[in-house]
Amino acid sequence: MKPGHGEILLAAGDVDVPEEERELIEAFRRQLDEGLWAAVPTTGSGGRRQAQMVRHFDEIPRDADRVIFFPRAAGGS
């Protein structure tokens, strides 16, 4: 999510293909270095939808189909 733009596709690839996984890892790190938060939408027990925050690439479930980056929360006025 980018302010003023909405959703932008940053990278796409298959984690089972080593070269594509490397590119995904680099894209992931770049976004976190820029101060963004990363979350993976998941389905919990009973079909409840929720999100899981991820700080490292290893924390992303292997079957996740996407990671959403969004600006870090800050206290508002």
Add this chain to the structure above:
Amino acid sequence: MLLALSATAIVILVLLWEVCWPSISERIERHKAGRARVADSDTLNGYDPGRERRAEQRARELLRSCVNEEEWGMYRDLGFLRVWGAMADGPQRGSRTNGAPYAYLLYPHKPVVAYLPQTGRLLSEYCVEFPDESRPYGSARLPDSDDVLAKWMALTADERRLITTANMHLPGRQVDPKQIKRDLWRLGQWERARLREAGRSGRVSAS
């Protein structure tokens, strides 16, 4: 005779010029100004008036793909999301929920409002933003539905973190309590209608 006619014609021409020149001059100036405005609007950094609308459309699709069908319907029909709280001691120390279930209302670009669904009592407002830190001054904000999705993700993933990040205020500081009461009433109506609909379709599918 010819001299007199020529003199008369010259006088008439001069008088006509005096009468017509102001309106001609004004028309020329208007034409020039119009051309300048068109040129100025063309040079506004390639501003695309449809960009925000398209961004919001994409944001709605993204939100829809993340939340469940009930939550999406709630946002589509009512303009806000309700998320149930999960902390045993309530959203904040001293919020006196006494273990009662509590929930949050998520509005686009407004504080998160915590309340007790059983009684409708408002607990507090949590002011939270998602600023673009790469452009701290005058940065654009997230589309409405992205702002709601960001709150939803942050709350469902790590409620305590979001609540402690936000600035807490008493209810009514930014969101009018009357509006919230009205929204809670609308939410109740919406849920009842949904239950009725589910009952009807259940009967139909069972028959």
